[in-house]
Amino acid sequence: MMSDTTSEDHYEFSDQFDDDFDLQDPGNFDSDNNYFNIVNMEHVKASERRTVAEIADLFSIMVPMSTILLMAYFWNREKLSEEYIEGRALAKVGLTDADLEVQRKSGQKVQCSPRTCPICCDTYTRGFQLACKHTACIKCYERYLGEKLSSGDLLSTRCLGQHDCRLVATLDDFRELSKDLESGYLEKTAASYLQSHSSSFKACPGPGCTSIIELTSSLAMLDLDQYMVECSCGKRFCLGCKNDWHLPIKCDLASRWMNINGERMKNNLWLDKNTKPCPKCEARIERTEGCNHMKCRTCHFEYCWMCMQEWSAHNGMFFKCVHFQPSAEAKHSGRATSARLKHYSIRFDSNIIDSRRDVNVRDLTFSSQQVLNKAVPTLSYTRRILAWTYVLLFYVTGSNQKTILETSVSDIESHAETLAELLAGDEQAAAPCLELSGYLETRVENLITHALETNWKLDRNSLTYTPS
Numbered sequence: 001m002m003s004d005t006t007s008e009d010h011y012e013f014s015d016q017f018d019d020d021f022d023l024q025d026p027g028n029f030d031s032d033n034n035y036f037n038i039v040n041m042e043h044v045k046a047s048e049r050r051t052v053a054e055i056a057d058l059f060s061i062m063v064p065m066s067t068i069l070l071m072a073y074f075w076n077r078e079k080l081s082e083e084y085i086e087g088r089a090l091a092k093v094g095l096t097d098a099d100l101e102v103q104r105k106s107g108q109k110v111q112c113s114p115r116t117c118p119i120c121c122d123t124y125t126r127g128f129q130l131a132c133k134h135t136a137c138i139k140c141y142e143r144y145l146g147e148k149l150s151s152g153d154l155l156s157t158r159c160l161g162q163h164d165c166r167l168v169a170t171l172d173d174f175r176e177l178s179k180d181l182e183s184g185y186l187e188k189t190a191a192s193y194l195q196s197h198s199s200s201f202k203a204c205p206g207p208g209c210t211s212i213i214e215l216t217s218s219l220a221m222l223d224l225d226q227y228m229v230e231c232s233c234g235k236r237f238c239l240g241c242k243n244d245w246h247l248p249i250k251c252d253l254a255s256r257w258m259n260i261n262g263e264r265m266k267n268n269l270w271l272d273k274n275t276k277p278c279p280k281c282e283a284r285i286e287r288t289e290g291c292n293h294m295k296c297r298t299c300h301f302e303y304c305w306m307c308m309q310e311w312s313a314h315n316g317m318f319f320k321c322v323h324f325q326p327s328a329e330a331k332h333s334g335r336a337t338s339a340r341l342k343h344y345s346i347r348f349d350s351n352i353i354d355s356r357r358d359v360n361v362r363d364l365t366f367s368s369q370q371v372l373n374k375a376v377p378t379l380s381y382t383r384r385i386l387a388w389t390y391v392l393l394f395y396v397t398g399s400n401q402k403t404i405l406e407t408s409v410s411d412i413e414s415h416a417e418t419l420a421e422l423l424a425g426d427e428q429a430a431a432p433c434l435e436l437s438g439y440l441e442t443r444v445e446n447l448i449t450h451a452l453e454t455n456w457k458l459d460r461n462s463l464t465y466t467p468s
Contacts (some may be wrong), residue, residue: 134161
């Protein structure tokens with residue numbers, strides 16, 4: 001049961017749905033190494049080096065040139081091998097067989113008599129030349145290669161000493177000039193390799209995180225847009241779209257939902273506010289916890305935070321307000337779709353907020369630590385699943401399968417409310433909390449399976465709806 005207040009403060013709802021849970025995971029995210037490994041960029045670089053070395057050995061070319069060719073073919077070994085055998089690969093980077101022989105040597109810094117740089121026209125005595133021996137001043141070369149690094153264009157780093165020379169600056173040349181240029185080159189080639197292997201590597205989108213999710217061959221057979229992972233930094237995201245996880249719906253529906261709701265959520269138009277007037281006496285009430293069962297201290301009216309109707313209308317354990325029933329006015333005015341969007345958006349918002357809200361567990365003693373480790377994360381996870389299930393309900397048409405889903409959501413919603421109230425209780429609630437947590441875990445997993453495995457018929461009006 002939540003408290004009420006006369007405060008006008010409100011909860012600032014973020015449109016960045018990050019999951020900053022410090023509690024243990026309830027076990028709903030599969031971290032089985034049969035599916036993926038959490039690695040760092042050095043692991044990716046090691047994989048890149050192996051690929052480069054294999055191609056260099058296969059065609060008896062220098063490793064730096066192997067890197068250039070692989071980048072030109074976006075690291076497609078099969079396509080590169082096919083065209084190299086056909087004699088077309090070198091032309092892709094503007095070289096000939098004769099150029100390749102010259103490129104077996106690296107560039108070097110040279111000390112020379114005063115001469116004029118062909119680029120800046122200044123006089124210099126310290127220059128740099130590729131294997132072709134055409135010289136330009138070191139400053140011009142450093143500036144030129146630095147600009148190529150910034151733009152990421154490493155395939156057009158041509159000789160500066162003679163305008164018609166075709167030679168390409170490789171890693172060896174970057175290394176000869178400076179350690180910084182060498183380091184930048186290695187970072188760019190690794191980034192190129194990572195991007196081209198998006199089916200095997202997924203960079204974690206968590207702020208400041210440098211971890212990489214390496215997918216195994218077992219995961220290659222799965223549908224990535226329904227597979228959610230948790231990085232070692234705590235960031236939970238979808239492997240298909242790399243956005244925040246959105247089980248039990250797929251990426252296309254999640255994207256549609258965010259497109260029509262993103263601005264509304266960003267501007268805090270609906271349930272982001274944490275205070276509402278009591279539907280009976282209009283006293284301002286603040287919801288400070290995750291429970292939707294409200295009781296006004298002024299008039300003692302008990303009601304549901306989501307639908308603002310009397311609590312008893314939910315018929316005990318059955319949440320009638322899960323179902324959308326357009327008003328006669330909405331039907332008559334042709335605004336049923338808009339009303340339906342608002343109905344499901346309210347429930348989406350409410351569960352997203354509740355999944356992130358700190359549940360009041362101050363009264364639980366240390367002996368109930370197992371409750372904190374199991375019940376609280378399970379409740380947060382359940383809320384998040386409910387939020388995205390409401391999105392599915394918005395998009396699908398009426399059918400027997402939708403009715404089954406609504407019934408399941410009603411049951412889960414009501415048990416989640418019960419668990420939220422128990423967690424705000426005392427030590428005696430420990431056993432029921434654990435029992436309810438186990439029940440919710442089972443029901444939620446069944447809901448996810450049903451949602452993902454059902455071939456839903458989508459509502460065309462919802463798919464094309466654009467809010468005014």
